[in-house]
Amino acid sequence: METDKTKENRNRVLVYFVHPTPHKSRLNSAMLQSVEELKDVTVRKLYDLYPDFHIDIKLEQQLLMEHHVIVWQHPFYWYSAPPLLKEWIDLVLEHGFAFGHEGNVLKGKKVLTVTTTGGRQDAYREDGRNNFTMRQLLAPFEQTVNQCKMTYLPPFIVHGSLLIDEEHIRKAATDYRKIIVLLRDKIFSNNELQKTTYINNLLDLPI
Amino acid sequence: MHDQSFFFQALVYLTAAVISVPIAKRLGFGSVLGYLVAGIIIGPFVLGLIGEEGEDVMHFAEFGVVMMLFLIGLELRPSLLWQMRRSIFGLGGLQLLVTTTLIGAIALAFRQTINEALAIGLILALSSTAMILQTLVERGQIKTSAGQASFSVLLMQDIAVIPILALLPLLASEIHGAGAAGQHDEAVRTFAGIAIEGWFKVGLILVVITGIVLVGRFLSRYIFRFIAQTGLREIFTATALLLIVAIAVVMDLVGLSPALGAFLAGVVLADNEYRHELEANIEPFKGLLLGLFFLAVGASIDFNLLLNQPGLIIALLVILIVVKFIVLFLLGRAFRLRGGQGMLFSLVLAQGGEFAFVLISYSMQNQVLSLEASGILLIVVALSMASTPLLLLLNEKLILPMMEDSTNEQVADVIDDGETPVIIAGFGRFGVVVGRLLIANGFTATVLDDNPDNIQVLRKFGFKVYYGDATRPGLLHAAGCDTAKALVIAVDDISKALKIADLAQRDYPHLELIGRAVSKQHAYEYLKRGITNYEHETFSASLHVGIKTLVKLGFNPYQAHRAAKIFRHHNNAIEKELFKHYEEDEKKYLSESMRFANELEDLLKSEMQQSIHAFDTAWDNTSRREEAAEAAAQNNSESAGKK
Numbered sequence: 012m013e014t015d016k017t018k019e020n021r022n023r024v025l026v027y028f029v030h031p032t033p034h035k036s037r038l039n040s041a042m043l044q045s046v047e048e049l050k051d052v053t054v055r056k057l058y059d060l061y062p063d064f065h066i067d068i069k070l071e072q073q074l075l076m077e078h079h080v081i082v083w084q085h086p087f088y089w090y091s092a093p094p095l096l097k098e099w100i101d102l103v104l105e106h107g108f109a110f111g112h113e114g115n116v117l118k119g120k121k122v123l124t125v126t127t128t129g130g131r132q133d134a135y136r137e138d139g140r141n142n143f144t145m146r147q148l149l150a151p152f153e154q155t156v157n158q159c160k161m162t163y164l165p166p167f168i169v170h171g172s173l174l175i176d177e178e179h180i181r182k183a184a185t186d187y188r189k190i191i192v193l194l195r196d197k198i199f200s201n202n203e204l205q206k207t208t209y210i211n212n213l214l215d216l217p218i
Numbered sequence: 219m220h221d222q223s224f225f226f227q228a229l230v231y232l233t234a235a236v237i238s239v240p241i242a243k244r245l246g247f248g249s250v251l252g253y254l255v256a257g258i259i260i261g262p263f264v265l266g267l268i269g270e271e272g273e274d275v276m277h278f279a280e281f282g283v284v285m286m287l288f289l290i291g292l293e294l295r296p297s298l299l300w301q302m303r304r305s306i307f308g309l310g311g312l313q314l315l316v317t318t319t320l321i322g323a324i325a326l327a328f329r330q331t332i333n334e335a336l337a338i339g340l341i342l343a344l345s346s347t348a349m350i351l352q353t354l355v356e357r358g359q360i361k362t363s364a365g366q367a368s369f370s371v372l373l374m375q376d377i378a379v380i381p382i383l384a385l386l387p388l389l390a391s392e393i394h395g396a397g398a399a400g401q402h403d404e405a406v407r408t409f410a411g412i413a414i415e416g417w418f419k420v421g422l423i424l425v426v427i428t429g430i431v432l433v434g435r436f437l438s439r440y441i442f443r444f445i446a447q448t449g450l451r452e453i454f455t456a457t458a459l460l461l462i463v464a465i466a467v468v469m470d471l472v473g474l475s476p477a478l479g480a481f482l483a484g485v486v487l488a489d490n491e492y493r494h495e496l497e498a499n500i501e502p503f504k505g506l507l508l509g510l511f512f513l514a515v516g517a518s519i520d521f522n523l524l525l526n527q528p529g530l531i532i533a534l535l536v537i538l539i540v541v542k543f544i545v546l547f548l549l550g551r552a553f554r555l556r557g558g559q560g561m562l563f564s565l566v567l568a569q570g571g572e573f574a575f576v577l578i579s580y581s582m583q584n585q586v587l588s589l590e591a592s593g594i595l596l597i598v599v600a601l602s603m604a605s606t607p608l609l610l611l612l613n614e615k616l617i618l619p620m621m622e623d624s625t626n627e628q629v630a631d632v633i634d635d636g637e638t639p640v641i642i643a644g645f646g647r648f649g650v651v652v653g654r655l656l657i658a659n660g661f662t663a664t665v666l667d668d669n670p671d672n673i674q675v676l677r678k679f680g681f682k683v684y685y686g687d688a689t690r691p692g693l694l695h696a697a698g699c700d701t702a703k704a705l706v707i708a709v710d711d712i713s714k715a716l717k718i719a720d721l722a723q724r725d726y727p728h729l730e731l732i733g734r735a736v737s738k739q740h741a742y743e744y745l746k747r748g749i750t751n752y753e754h755e756t757f758s759a760s761l762h763v764g765i766k767t768l769v770k771l772g773f774n775p776y777q778a779h780r781a782a783k784i785f786r787h788h789n790n791a792i793e794k795e796l797f798k799h800y801e802e803d804e805k806k807y808l809s810e811s812m813r814f815a816n817e818l819e820d821l822l823k824s825e826m827q828q829s830i831h832a833f834d835t836a837w838d839n840t841s842r843r844e845e846a847a848e849a850a851a852q853n854n855s856e857s858a859g860k861k
Contacts, residue, residue, distance in 0.1 A: 065783050068836075105835060106842045 022121075022195050024052045025078035029085040029096040031058050038127050038172045038180050039086055045184035046191045053078065057095050064098055071103040076116060080194050081161075083152070084125040086172070090141075090148045092126075100155060109159040122156045123194065123210065124149055124166040125187065132170040146208055164194075165210040186214055230267045231275075234260045235509050250352055251607035253509050257516020268517050276514035280572060282507025283348045284466050285500050287376070287477040290351065290369070291484015292493050299485055302370050309367060309553050310374020313567075317343040317545045324537060330591070333389040337586045338595065340382050341578060342538060346571035346603050347372045347477065348508055353566065353607065364563040367555055371546075371567060376478045379573055383473065386577065387584050422472045427482065430465065434486030442492040446668075446685050458499040494666075494684040498692035511572070518575075519600045523593055534598045539605060542568040558618050565613050569606045570599030638662040641702050643688035643718050644709030645669075648734050648755055652706050664697050689717045694725070704730040710755075712740045719747055741793060742800045761786060780836075 028043050030036055033056070047054050053074070061067075075081065085092045107113050126149075134140040135148070145168055146153075156163040167190050169175075169183045190210055193199055203213055234256035242252025260267040268275070322339030330338065350368055354360040360369070445457045462480055469479035487493060524531055546564035555563050578595050581587040587595070640656060642649045645667040656663050666688040686693045688709065699705065705722050707715045715733060722729050733752035735741040744752045761782050768778035835841075 063783060065787055102836045106839070106845070111842065111845055 020197065021051050022079035022197055023077065024049075024080045024082060024191055024195050025074060026052060026054045026082040026084055026191070027096070027099070028054060028056045029058065029083065029093050029099075030056075031093050031095070033058070036086070038169060038175055038183060039084065041180050041184045042125070042127075042169075042187045043084065045188040049188070049191060049195070051195055052191060057099060058093075061095065064095060066099055066102050068102050068105070071099070072105070072108055072116075075103070075120070078120070080121045080123065082123045082125055082191070087126045087128045087148075090143075091151070104155070104159055115160060118160040120161045121164050121194070122152075122161050123164040123190075124152055125168075126166060127169045127172045127183075129173040130170065132168075135170070144208075164204060165207050165212075167210045186211065189214060227268070227271075230260055231510060231513055234513060239509070246611060248353055248356055248607050248610075249509070250349055250356075250512055251604065253512030254516040254604045254607075257513040258519060259516075260513070261517030261519070263519075263521040273514070273518060276511060276518060276575070279507050279511035279514055280576075281466065281476075282504055282509075282511050283572060284476045284480045285462055285504035286348065286351055286508060288462055288465075288480035288484040289497060289500060289504060291481040291486075292488050292497055294485055295488045296485055302366070302373075305367055305370035305553060306374050309549055310371040312549055313371050313545060314343050314374065314378055316549070317542055320541050320545065321538070324541065334587060334591070337386060337389050337581050338591075340385070341574050341581070341595070342542075342570055342599070344375045344379070344571040344573045344577075345372060345542070345567045346569055346606075347376065348511060348572055349569065349603050349606060350566050352508055353610065357610075359562065362559060362562070364550075364555055364559040364566070367550065367553065367563050368566055373481070375571070375573070376475055376481070379475045379478075379577075380473070382577065383580070386581055386586055389584075389586050419473060423474055426468055426472050426474070426479075430479065430483050431486050434483055434490075438487060438490060439492075442490070442495075442685070446492070446495075451687075454495065455499045458496050459503065461496075462500065491683050492685050494693055494696035495686040497696045498686065498690060501692060515572070515575075515600055515603060518596070519604075520593065520597050523597050524601075527594070531594060531597060531601070534594065535601050535605070538570065538598055538602055539568045539609075561613055561617060562610075565609050566606065568609070569602035570595075571603075574599040638664045638682060638698065639703045640664070640706065641666065641694075641697050641699060641704075642706040642708055643667075644707065644715075644734070645683065646708070646710060648710065649706065649708030652708060664702070666693060666697055687714075689714050689721070694718070694721060699726045699729060702729065704732060707731060707733045709734070710736060712736050712743075715740070716743055716747075719744070719749060723747065738793070738796070739800075742797050745794075745797050746801070757786075757789070 026043075026046060028039075030039050033040055033043075043054065043056075046052055055074070083092065083096060085096055091097070104110065104117075105114070109117050128135070128145075130141065135143065135145045137144065141148075145166065149166055153163040167187060171179075175183075190213075193213075199213065204210070207213055235253065238256035238259070239249045239252035242255065243249055259265055262269050318336075318339035320339075321342045322335040325335035325338040326332065350372060351360070354365045354368065359365045442454075442457070445454050461483070465479045465483050466476035469476040487496065490496075543564050546567050547560060550560040550563045575596065578587065578592050578599070582589065582592045639661060641664045642653055642656075643666045645653060645665045646669070649665070649667075653663050653665060662682065665683045666686055667683060668685065668687045684693075684697065688694060688697075694705075699722065705718075705726075707718050707722075709715050709718065715736070719731055719733065722731055731749050731751065733744050733749055735744060735752045735754045741752055741754065744750075764785075765778045765782045768781060769775055773781065
């Protein structure tokens with residue numbers, strides 16, 4: 012796959028790892044580890060960088076401009092992201108930079124949510140325990156991305172993190188790595204991406 | 219040649235040591251062999267710079283062994299000693315028993331009487347504490363399982379010296395008693411006399427030991443504290459020396475080995491907060507005296523005797539080493555010392571010891587051994603000591619590489635002597651908060667402070683607090699800088715803080731340094747040394763007072779908090795900027811009185827130039843409001859146009 016793609020043709024990927032307690036995380040840490048060393052992938056551990064929530068806005072905007080695919084990797088807390096990601100969205104996606112008349116800097120970039128939930132997948136259905144699907148719950152993020160004239164990709168989601176075993180952690184990590192590589196190397200077609208609800212599903216397709 | 223002045227002798231010994239030890243170390247032989255060879259060279263048979271007085275020097279220098287045992291005791295808490303009981307009495311006891319029996323049997327084969335054979339067996343079963351421990355410590359192997367096992371055996375041997383000293387005269391009296399019945403009676407009476415005297419002695423020994431324990435546990439703290447409060451370092455050193463000399467004298471009086479007494483005192487003081495300061499004070503004396511001791515051993519080797527009977531002496535030397543080695547090796551296996559550890563253990567203990575010198579001359583005085591036999595034994599013991607470093611080198615270079623998995627176990631079985639991951643230098647009102655935070659989060663900290671009053675209070679709250687000036691390199695080592703992860707420099711004296719930083723960077727490059735900065739210049743000095751982890755001692759507190767003031771002036775609490783946060787980051791950036799000026803023009807900062815004013819001017823100037831809040835557009839919707847108003851106006855004009 013990689014042979015017919017030159018390096019200049021690759022997407023640069025910016026992974027935001029947003030986890031307040033990585034030392035207690037098995038799944039998210041393993042997943043992060045699997046993409047950390049990839050070429051053309053920049054990892055930013057937000058809680059390590061800004062433990063006092065003092066985000067360097069100018070630097071963050073600079074990085075956004077230098078990358079094509081932005082990944083928000085975080086556990087799913089109270090049907091949302093940990094607060095530092097919200098703080099980041101509030102402060103970095105400024106009016107006039109990310110949205111508004113003049114705010115066209117991010118136009119055309121892609122955003123991928125990568126998240127893990129404690130509950131199993133069948134809880135996230137309209138007739139399930141959580142009453143809403145993941146796509147419905149992620150709507151605020153999706154609309155934020157739309158507002159910034161970017162494309163919100165179908166999310167990569169790992170369910171059932173509470174009882175997950177080593178084997179499935181390893182699988183989640185390799186799947187995550189595959190997805191990032193495929194996005195980086197521009198393998199997915201827009202058509203495929205529009206059709207699916209979870210990007211996980213695309214791994215089963217013959218590529 | 220023998221009536222030279224003290225200074226001439228000192229000149230000879232020191233020159234020999236300074237020349238030969240570095241060479242020996244460079245060649246990989248270790249310092250002990252260096253000293254021994256230097257001793258041989260300055261001794262009567264090569265240069266003849268020292269003669270018979272070498273023996274007096276040896277007795278004097280044996281005091282180094284006493285100090286060494288004291289230092290080792292300091293590292294061992296009673297609970298650790300208790301954990302080692304099996305290897306001390308089991309391994310150590312069996313080693314003595316089996317080796318004595320075998321060597322005795324061999325002595326019988328060399329046509330010695332049974333008493334002589336027993337004496338020889340007992341004397342040669344002992345190994346050289348000085349030699350072994352110095353070697354193991356130097357090679358960093360004292361905490362390996364072989365090192366710990368060796369130590370246990372040596373400890374047992376030190377204990378055994380007491381009954382051996384009591385037994386030797388009895389062996390002599392039986393020689394006299396052989397044959398005549400009357401004399402036999404006398405022997406029995408002597409025996410009874412010794413027995414009664416023995417009980418008295420045991421009582422006396424118990425009293426002395428109880429005394430050491432009681433004084434060490436309950437009184438020493440106050441004595442050391444009283445001495446430390448004088449602030450005179452040399453008096454503390456004198457006290458430490460006095461302590462050991464006093465123990466040696468008392469032990470000698472009741473007939474115990476001074477080394478054993480010193481060891482006991484060390485163990486008793488292992489929990490003492492002045493432990494590291496004691497260690498730092500005694501250490502150099504110990505090193506010098508041990509060096510002197512090895513020099514004297516080298517000088518005492520009687521090469522005339524060796525040249526007269528080379529075959530016999532070499533044969534005895536080989537027999538001694540081989541027998542001891544085999545016994546140790548088999549016992550080592552039984553006590554689960556495998557592979558390289560078993561080899562190290564068996565080789566390092568396979569020689570005669572310094573107690574042999576004492577016991578041989580003692581046996582000669584008591585007519586247990588003949589003059590000739592004593593001479594031969596002395597040279598065999600001295601040569602066996604000299605052979606150990608060579609054998610260890612051989613082991614390391616040739617034998618170990620041939621054995622599989624010999625290196626895996628090198629660091630196993632480390633005795634936890636209570637070293638902590640972090641050391642805090644300076645434990646006043648600043649360091650104490652750092653320490654409390656660490657302890658609240660489950661970390662132990664070793665604390666160095668030179669204020670005796672703090673120590674008393676803090677010990678009560680579970681801190682490991684040691685008295686001492688952290689700027690002394692010995693103390694940083696004693697506090698465990700080579701095993702710790704981080705060193706917090708929390709002293710309030712700028713030059714001391716920087717000295718600690720320099721020492722730590724020189725000797726322990728792996729240590730993370732975190733500094734308390736007392737002034738801007740202090741911070742720059744940290745930056746100059748590449749230390750970026752520092753905090754200004756008053757900055758955070760001032761900032762929080764600033765927040766409270768802003769709130770009283772009408773800011774919302776979060777607004778004030780955020781303003782302070784921005785200010786803090788802004789300040790850090792400015793400091794890095796000003797550091798560049800500092801590096802360029804250090805002299806400007808040297809004028810003491812001008813410094814604060816200059817800094818203030820620089821700071822305020824940069825604050826005026828750029829309003830730090832101009833950049834903070836967080837949650838600010840001015841621009842959105844403008845855009846919305848624009849859009850609304852456009853809408854209005856469009857709909858107006860339609861009308």
